[in-house]
Amino acid sequence: MTSKELLYVEDALGHEKFMQSCSKKASGQLTDATLSTYMAELEQKHTELLNKFLNLL
Numbered sequence: 415m416t417s418k419e420l421l422y423v424e425d426a427l428g429h430e431k432f433m434q435s436c437s438k439k440a441s442g443q444l445t446d447a448t449l450s451t452y453m454a455e456l457e458q459k460h461t462e463l464l465n466k467f468l469n470l471l
Contacts, residue, residue, distance in 0.1 A: 427468070430463050430464040434461055437457035
């Protein structure tokens with residue numbers, strides 16, 4: 415893996431970690447059950463994407 419590719423993967427990991435934590439926080443704070451469920455689904459999706467990027471390393 416080139417250094418440029420590694421920088422891209424590191425950047426993508428950072429973005430996915432951020433989105434995962436934001437989704438989790440929002441899911442816990444929302445009072446609307448539908449929105450809370452949707453945010454929990456987004457958290458799961460970003461967890462999956464994070465794991466995919468980690469598997470590249």
